[in-house]
Amino acid sequence: MNEAIAAVGGTAETAPQAPPGLKFVTRNVCVFYGEKQALNGIDLDITECEVTALIGPSGCGKSTYLRCLNRMNDTIDGARVTGSLELDGEDIYDPRLDVVQLRARVGMVFQKPNPFPKSIYDNVAYGPRIHGLVTGKAETDEIVHTSLAKAGLIDEVKDRLQEPGTGLSGGQQQRLCIARAIAVSPEVILMDEPCSALDPIATARIEELIDELRENYTIVIVTHSMQQAARVSQKTAFFHLGDLIEYGETAQIFTNPQDEKTQGYITGRFG
Numbered sequence: 001m002n003e004a005i006a007a008v009g010g011t012a013e014t015a016p017q018a019p020p021g022l023k024f025v026t027r028n029v030c031v032f033y034g035e036k037q038a039l040n041g042i043d044l045d046i047t048e049c050e051v052t053a054l055i056g057p058s059g060c061g062k063s064t065y066l067r068c069l070n071r072m073n074d075t076i077d078g079a080r081v082t083g084s085l086e087l088d089g090e091d092i093y094d095p096r097l098d099v100v101q102l103r104a105r106v107g108m109v110f111q112k113p114n115p116f117p118k119s120i121y122d123n124v125a126y127g128p129r130i131h132g133l134v135t136g137k138a139e140t141d142e143i144v145h146t147s148l149a150k151a152g153l154i155d156e157v158k159d160r161l162q163e164p165g166t167g168l169s170g171g172q173q174q175r176l177c178i179a180r181a182i183a184v185s186p187e188v189i190l191m192d193e194p195c196s197a198l199d200p201i202a203t204a205r206i207e208e209l210i211d212e213l214r215e216n217y218t219i220v221i222v223t224h225s226m227q228q229a230a231r232v233s234q235k236t237a238f239f240h241l242g243d244l245i246e247y248g249e250t251a252q253i254f255t256n257p258q259d260e261k262t263q264g265y266i267t268g269r270f271g
Contacts, residue, residue, distance in 0.1 A: 023048040023188060023218040024069060029083035031064050031073060038064045040242045041083070046188075051210060051219045053233035053250065055226060056265065060239040062222045066190050069220065070106035071099050087188075104131065107181035111193040113173035115165035115180075120157050123165040123176055124148060127184040143183055151179035152209050171202025175209065182217070189213065191221040195228065207232050226266060230254050238262045 024046035031039040039061045046052050046069075054062040064073070071092065073079040085092050092102055104127075116123050124144045125134070134140045144161070148154040153175045157168070165176050174194055181189055191210070195203040210219060210232045223229050229236055230250060237247040238261070246253060246262045257263045 021048055022046065023087065025084075025086045025089075026068070027084040029065065029068060029081065029085060031061075031068065032078075032080045032082075033076065034078040038242055039068075042244045044237055044244055044247060046218060046220060047235060048218050049214055049216070050234040051214050051221060051232050052235045052237065053229035054220065054222045054237050054239060055224075055229050056239035056245075058224070061242045062239050063192050065239070066192055066220060066222050069188070069190055070103050070108055072108065074099065104184050105186055106188040106190060107184070107186035108190045108192070109174070109177050109181055109194050112197050113170055113177050115168070115173050115176050117164065117166060119162045120148075120165045120168070120176060121161040124179050124183050127180065131184060133184060147179040147183040148176075150182055150213070151175045152205065152212075153179060169202070171198050171205055174198060174202070174206060178206075178209065178213075182213075186217065188218045188220065191219065193222050193224060196224065203228075226254070238265060240265070 022045050024044075026042060026044050026046075029039055029042040029044075030037060042061075042065055044065070054066060056062055067073045068081055068085060069087075069092075073081055081093065087102075087105065091097070116126060118126065121144055124147050125140050128134045128140065128143050134143060145154060145158075148157060153172060156172060157176075165173065168176060174197075178189070178194075195206050198206065207228065210221070213219060214234075221229075221232065233250045235248065236250045236253040238245045238253065238257075238259075240261055246257060246259045248258075253262065254266060257266060
């Protein structure tokens with residue numbers, strides 16, 4: 001689940017600091033599923049309040065890397081992560097860190113919309129309620145309406161808040177999941193191919209929403225669509241066979257890639 005609460009950290013005097021402008025700093029990240037190595041020493045920085053797109057062929061390690069950023073790989077039997085992953089200068093694999101609180105700061109939206117079997121209202125209110133972020137109905141109402149508005153959904157559902165979230169269209173369900181994720185005020189939103197199950201019109205709505213959300217959130221998106229990466233992201237990372245081949249400004253990656261593998265993938269010679 002993507003819900004949770006506020007940041008973990010030390011006092012103002014002792015709290016670790018990330019380099020200015022960087023949200024995540026990850027170094028030599030390796031991931032193993034049993035004996036199989038899925039990521040080979042990834043060094044990648046995620047810039048604050050930008051969209052970073054992860055592209056590459058199927059099975060290249062994009063989603064595996066994404067799941068490292070909120071420790072979703074912890075839920076997979078036999079998965080092991082090594083290396084250094086820091087959020088605002090803090091080691092997110094520190095055994096003392098509360099993973100529930102981490103997933104509050106780093107929300108996730110999945111490939112297939114997965115609203116809870118509850119009302120639209122209760123889908124959004126669920127996280128704030130279980131984590132004690134609201135004390136009464138008025139406060140809950142405000143968070144629900146604000147989150148739905150940020151997700152670009154409030155006008156479509158304001159008269160249907162007690163209807164099941166599962167009764168919405170696919171694109172509306174995905175925006176409901178985004179509203180649910182942002183209801184607990186995360187700092188980062190991870191999106192794992194959020195448009196792959198949607199039609200072009202719904203996809204365009206989600207892309208517009210991503211562009212709006214990056215003003216207040218750091219977003220990392222895995223996408224198979226290079227056109228989508230070019231439209232929505234400021235930075236792009238190209239993965240291939242568990243390696244990070246190239247990372248840089250999106251315009252540069254797509255118009256003047258430095259590595260021949262990147263060039264080959266972008267021009268369709270493989271992938």
